[in-house]
Amino acid sequence: MAQSKPGGVQSVTRALDILEAIDAAGGEQALIEIAAASGLPTPTIHRLVRTLVDRGYLRQLPDRRYALGSRLIPLGSSALTAFGSRSTPELRRLVGELGETANLATLDGDQVVYVGQVPSPHAMRMFTDLGRHVHAHPRATGKALLSQLSDDQVRAVLRRAGMPAFTSRTITSPEELLAQLAVVRERGWAVDEGELEDGVVCLAVPVPSTTALLAVSISGPAVRVDERVRARAVPLLAQVAADLATQLDVASA
Structure with missing residues (x-):
């Protein structure tokens, strides 16, 4: 206590x-x-x-x-929305360095909800509706969030939410996703390569906060998010995630 x-x-x-x-x-x-x-x-x-x-x-x-x-739901939602707004400078930092859309997401019940976003300056860019609830399994953000749960908790989420296919690459097997989550936990980042939308790549990192379940990500066309960009993106995402965690944990102390 x-x-x-x-x-x-x-x-x-x-x-x-x-x-x-x-x-x-x-x-x-x-x-x-x-x-x-x-x-x-x-x-x-x-x-x-x-x-x-x-x-x-x-x-x-x-x-x-x-x-x-x-009664806790609107309070949590309001707090996350407020934090999403305050995270804008960190997300802008990602966009400025990488040129792709940056997102902040959390797990609300069994689904991912995006609470912060800064769009890419490119004409062809990714958009996500803030506040919209979506499936976790085909998204890098979803994998980064699920990786912070136990395997039993992940199975329960997948059982309740389902695992519909969005493209031919979508993982629809719980055991296959669990194996991928083990890799995410080990290396510290998640990827979605056309699992949600053909030709789109998303990279995500869990926010190592002790007070909230969050993930930060970038997404863009596969033709732009190449190996060179990915090599730069992962450490930048990790740094931004660490900075966001510090902000959260200091605020709650």
């Missing part, structure tokens, strides 16, 4: 401990599991949980377990 900072309110800290414990457990827990994870006395947990349920931050399931509530 996190220790309260000087001047902090203990009840607020404890309520946040409960939300974080449930989140870390995959989104739902029984009261006894919350007690074990948070280290708080059961009567204290019960009072806090009832308040969180009343405010919509938790909901009680039919089996009496507790799950994260819908």
Whole structure:
């Protein structure tokens, strides 16, 4: 359990401990599991949980377990949108160095949602609708995001979302995607070569934040995103991802 900072309110800290414990457990827990994870006395947990349920931050399931509530969704969405706006200088840095569209994305439920973008100056360029929810499996950003989950969590996401084919290159086998995610975890970056759209390449890197699940990427036509550009892009993406993580984690400290 996190220790309260000087001047902090203990009840607020404890309520946040409960939300974080449930989140870390995959989104739902029984009261006894919350007690074990948070280290708080059961009567204290019960009072806090009832308040969180009343405010919509938790909901009680039919089996009496507790799950994260819908009130958290707009808050998380607003926070990510605000951070997406603040990430613009870093994304511009990528576009200035590489000349291709730069994106910031997160995983919302079982799908990728883009929260930040700076377009390429080229007439032929990639666009992604901010706020739109899309499948993770055919995208480099999706792979970079999924690589931050366990294999069991990835299987659950794929089972719920499905793996439709978008091109002849789209990976539609969970085991094949899991094998590719193992490579992403090892080398630190993901690629989509025509898996979403023929002739388009996307490179993505996970943002190594302890407070948010994010990935940063560039995308462009395969004729421009050649091996020379890729060799330059990966370290730049990694640096931008590290800088964004620092901004996030400092802001939450």
